[in-house]
Amino acid sequence: MDDQSAIPHGDPFLLFEVWFGEAKASEPNDPNAMALATATPEGRPSVRMVLLKEHGREIGEHGGFIFYTNGESRKGSEIHANMHAALLFHWKSLRRQVRIEGPLREVSEARADAYFHSRPLVSQIGSAASDQSRPLPDRRIYLDRVAALEARYEGKDTIPRPPHWTGFMLEPRRIEFWLDRPNRLHDRREFVRTEDGGWDNVLLYP
Template identity: 45%
Template sequence: MPEPLSLADIRINYSLKELTREAASADPFQQFQTWMQEALTAKADEPTAMTLSTADAQGKPTARVVLLKALEKEGFVFYTNYVSRKGQQLLENPFAALTFFWPALERQVRIEGKVQRVSPEVSEAYFHSRPRGSQIGAWSSPQSQPIQDRTLLENLEQEYSAKFKDMEVVPRPEHWGGYLVVPDRIEFWQGRQNRLHDRLLYEVESSGNWRIQRLAP
C-alpha cells in the first residue's frame, strides 16, 4: 500500500499582488477583462479554462472544466453538447457557477448566475470558426453517454468525415451550441500573505447597478 500523502504540509505564501477597492474597476466585466489580459500576458497555463458547476433538479452538483469562448456585455459564453450531462442539468436547473484560477498570478474569479442558450446565429458563427476536425468531432461524440470502447468514436468520426467530405461547410448539429452565463455575483480573489487574502464581491442590485463589498478571507 502506498505511503499516505502529506497534503496538510503543503503551503504557499501568496505575495505577488494586492487588490484594493480604490484600484478595482466599478464594472466587474472591465475588471475581469483586465485580469484576463494580465493572465494572457503572463502566459498563464490555459487562461480561459474555467470550472463550470451545475446542479440537477434535486440540487446535486457536478463540476467540470470548460473553456471561455467569449466575454459579452451580458455575460460569459461557452459551447457544448446540449444533450450532455451538463446540458441536461442546465435544462432542469438553469443556474451555474464558473471558477477561474490563475496560479501564476495567485488569482481566482468566482461567477454565479442564470444560464441561457445563445442564439442559433451565434452558435453557427462560432461552430464554423472551429477547425473542421472539431466540427466532425461534435457530430461524432454522444457526449456523456456510456460507450464500450474508443472504436465507436473512431468509427463515427470516419462515418461523418465521409458524409461531409464533399461539403465545403460542415453543418452545425442541432444538439450543439453555446450558453451564456448572466452573472448576478462576481468575486475577485487575490492571494495575500498569511492567508489574509483580498476578496472583492460585485453583486447586482435591484436597480441593475453593481454593488462592491470587501469580504473577509
C-alpha cells in the first residue's frame, strides 16, 4: 500500500548516504557536523557538536558512525561511564534531520592512529597540547604548549598519537529520517534494528 511518504523503505545506511551526499553539495559549512548526546550513569545529559569522520554498513559487524575525541574530555568520560549515545544531523539547507541512537564502542588503536596521522600537523599538535574540557587559567598556557610541540616536531609530518585521543563508533539500533513539509505536516520514518540484523521501519506522526 502506498503510504505517500517521500522517505523510502529499504536500507537506512543507503538512504543516509544519499541524504549525506546531497548535504555535502548544499550545506555551506561542515555537512558532517552532528550533535552528540551523552549522559552520565545517573542520567544527566549533555550535548555538543562533533564531526562525523567515517560511516557505512561495512564498518564493524552491523555498520556504524565514527567520530574522534579526547577520551579524557567530559564527553569521553561520559562515554566510558555509559557506552550509549545519540546523534543528530540537521541539514538546514535541505530541511532534513537524521536521528541515530545506539551503543558505542572504541575503535582499534590502528584505526585511531590512521585517522590522527591523516590530520594536518597543527591539528595533531593542538590535540596533543589540550587537556580538553578542563579549566584553563590563561590561554597563553595552551598556546605555549602548542609552540613547544611545534618546535619539538619541526620538520616532521606526524607526532605520536596521545593514548587518550581515540575514536568511538556508534552502532545504530534506531535511525529516524525527518523531512520538512508545509504547515508542519512533516514526514518521519523510523528504522529499528531487528535481532537478525535487518531493519523494521514505520512512519511516525509529526
